[in-house]
Amino acid sequence: FDRQIVLPELLYAEVIEADERVGAYGEVVRALDEAALRRQLQAAFDAGLRAVAIVFMHGWRYTAHERTAARIARDIGFTQVSASHETSPLMKFVSRGDTTVVDAYLSPILRRYVDQVAAEMPGVRLLFMQSSGGLAEAHAFRGKDAILSGPAGGIVGMARTAEQAGHGRVIGFDMGGTSTDVSHYAGDYERAFETQVAGVRVRAPMMSIHTVAAGGGSILHFDGARMRVGPDSAGANPGPACYRRGGPLTVTDANVMLGTIRAKYFPAVFGPHADQPIDEEVVRVRFAALAARITHESGRPQTPEGVAEGYVDIAVQAMAGAIKRISVARGYDVTRYTLQCFGGAGAQHACRVADALGMQSVLIHPLAGVLSAYGMGLADQTVMLERSVEAVLDAEAV
Numbered sequence: 288f289d290r291q292i293v294l295p296e297l298l299y300a301e302v303i304e305a306d307e308r309v310g311a312y313g314e315v316v317r318a319l320d321e322a323a324l325r326r327q328l329q330a331a332f333d334a335g336l337r338a339v340a341i342v343f344m345h346g347w348r349y350t351a352h353e354r355t356a357a358r359i360a361r362d363i364g365f366t367q368v369s370a371s372h373e374t375s376p377l378m379k380f381v382s383r384g385d386t387t388v389v390d391a392y393l394s395p396i397l398r399r400y401v402d403q404v405a406a407e408m409p410g411v412r413l414l415f416m417q418s419s420g421g422l423a424e425a426h427a428f429r430g431k432d433a434i435l436s437g438p439a440g441g442i443v444g445m446a447r448t449a450e451q452a453g454h455g456r457v458i459g460f461d462m463g464g465t466s467t468d469v470s471h472y473a474g475d476y477e478r479a480f481e482t483q484v485a486g487v488r489v490r491a492p493m494m495s496i497h498t499v500a501a502g503g504g505s506i507l508h509f510d511g512a513r514m515r516v517g518p519d520s521a522g523a524n525p526g527p528a529c530y531r532r533g534g535p536l537t538v539t540d541a542n543v544m545l546g547t548i549r550a551k552y553f554p555a556v557f558g559p560h561a562d563q564p565i566d567e568e569v570v571r572v573r574f575a576a577l578a579a580r581i582t583h584e585s586g587r588p589q590t591p592e593g594v595a596e597g598y599v600d601i602a603v604q605a606m607a608g609a610i611k612r613i614s615v616a617r618g619y620d621v622t623r624y625t626l627q628c629f630g631g632a633g634a635q636h637a638c639r640v641a642d643a644l645g646m647q648s649v650l651i652h653p654l655a656g657v658l659s660a661y662g663m664g665l666a667d668q669t670v671m672l673e674r675s676v677e678a679v680l681d682a683e684a685v
Contacts, residue, residue, distance in 0.1 A: 295486050298392040300336060303327045305356060309349045319352045325359050338367035340391035342384040347376045347675060367395045374431055375490050378675045382481060385488045386431055393430025401425050414668060416440050419492040420476050421669025431491045434484050437659050438468050439494040444662020445627050446472045448652045454625040457650070458610055460640060461659070462633040464504040465520040468496045469609045471619065480673070492671045499609040501602045503527070503539040503632035509577065511584050514594075516601045528573055529565045531558035536573050538602050539632070543570045544595035547635050603636055607643040625650050629658035 305327075307319035328339070339360045346353040350372040357370045369391040375383045405413055405425060414422040418435040420443050441461045449457040449472070459470035471477060477495035481488065500518030504527060508515040516538060521527055525534035529543050542548045543565065550565040557563050574591035581589045614621045625648040628637040637649045654661045 298388050298487065299340065301331055301334075303331065305343065305352075307343060307352050309343065309345050309352060311345055313345075313349045319355055321355060321359065324356060325363070328360055328363050328365070332363050332365060337365055338369075338391045338395050339365050340369045340371075340384070340387040342371040342380070342387050344380060346370075346372050347378060347383060348372075367391055367398070369394065374429070376674050377490060379490075382488055382490045386490045389434075389487060389489050390429055390431040393433065397428065397430050397433055401428060416663045416666060417669075418494065419478060419669065419671050420494050420666060421671065422663070422666050423668070423670075427670075431489060434489060434491075435482075435493050435496060438496050440662040440666065441468065441629060441659035442470050442472065442476065442494045442496070442662070443666045444652075444654075444658040445470070445629065446476070447662065447665045448658070449625065449627055449650060452650060452652075454627070454648070454650055456624045457627045458614060458621060458624050458646075460606070460610070460626055460628045460633055460637070461630040462606070462628070462636060463502050463630045464523065464632070465500070465502045466498050467501050467606050467609065467630075467633075468498050469606070469613055470494065470496050471613045471617075473619075473624075492673070495613075497609050497613045499605050501538070501605040503537065503542075503635075505538050505602065507536045507538070507541065507577075507598045509581055509584075514581075514597055514601060516598055516605065529557070529567065529570050531563055531566045531569070536570075536577065538599065540570045540573070541595040541598045542635055543567055544574050544591060545599065599636070599639070603639045603643055606636065607640050610640070610644060621646055624648075627652070629655040631656055 305319060305324050306317065308316040310316050341353050341356045343352050353370045353372050357368050360368045369387050371383045371387040374390045375386040377383060413425040415425060415428040416436040416439060417423050417432040418439050419432065420439045423432065438461065442459055445457060445459040456473045459472065461468040478492050479495045480492055481490045482493050501516055502520060504520040504522055505517035506519050506521055521534045521537050525532035527537040527539040528534050529540050539548065550567050553565050555562055555564045557565055571591065574595055578589045578591045578594045581594060610621065622645045624646060626637065626641045626646045627650040628634050629652065634651050634655055637651060641649050652658055
């Protein structure tokens with residue numbers, strides 16, 4: 288039992304209960320009280336709210352009441368009106384409502400960004416990446432479709448560049464600063480149609496991606512008995528200890544300690560004034576202190592290099608385990624696949640991860656560090672529509 292429950296942060300500030308009900312077969316059980324709804328929405332608008340999500344029972348199929356409520360909200364002046372029959376016209380009230388709330392929450396932020404970009408580039412046709420792996424026109428780009436658009440670009444880039452290099456079956460290994468995204472490709476994109484993102488359920492087409500909390504910025508822990516990597520991250524600020532901003536030891540620092548990362552190959556952009564090289568000395572000092580502590584508390588002699596090696600091995604096993612969940616656990620033989628590594632930290636661990644999985648081939652594209660952005664340029668413009676169909680399953684219906 289958790290004695291200190293931390294409740295999730297809600298995406299909405301207020302709930303309005305509309306006096307209406309439409310039955311499962313379209314019969315109006317209770318007509319929508321438009322006057323009462325207008326008063327409630329006006330009060331919310333006067334309180335400073337500008338976005339509204341509308342979801343009614345059976346509204347995915349019988350849309351009249353949702354359309355009326357949306358019209359009232361727009362008449363009052365709400366700048367973002369998301370109705371469930373437009374955002375997620377599918378059965379299941381709760382997931383339809385969750386998706387509509389996400390869309391109402393994200394779309395105003397997204398719209399401001401899109402409008403700003405459009406204002407800076409007049410006359411230019413703008414296309415934006417969606418979580419489904421396709422591009423959308425600016426006017427059709429919605430919040431619910433943008434949640435995993437960055438990683439989706441990575442999968443498109445991975446698949447297209449792998450095919451160009453003659454690799455038809457690839458495991459994507461996208462390692463960044465906070466986490467690692469892994470994906471499977473064998474000729475067709477794999478998509479999930481209901482996903483939980485940051486604890487919020489979203490029902491929208493998204494590239495199938497498995498994420499593990501192991502990245503270049505994952506913090507190294509020792510609790511007196513065991514070594515642990517992550518799940519917390521040092522981020523970009525303060526960043527790893529070698530960034531000269533007083534950050535904690537991370538996977539990146541372990542690679543500095545092992546010589547995988549060498550200061551002479553990096554520009555002098557670190558420190559408070561972004562004008563110093565990577566600090567190798569502080570990494571050596573910090574790992575020496577950590578090795579001494581582990582030696583004292585465990586009774587087993589440890590060297591700084593051995594400790595760094597151990598932490599990297601822990602991270603590698605976590606990432607290899609994630610790949611097994613999307614491949615071996617589903618019946619795929621990873622030894623017949625190519626491991627394609629990208630992201631800022633992917634290439635550092637490519638061979639270790641491949642060895643842990645028994646993979647014989649590793650592909651690192653020249654643009655591996657920016658492959659997600661490159662993949663957006665390779666993506667096709669697509670429109671994906673969903674709807675629930677109630678029909679007898681026979682040849683004619685199919």
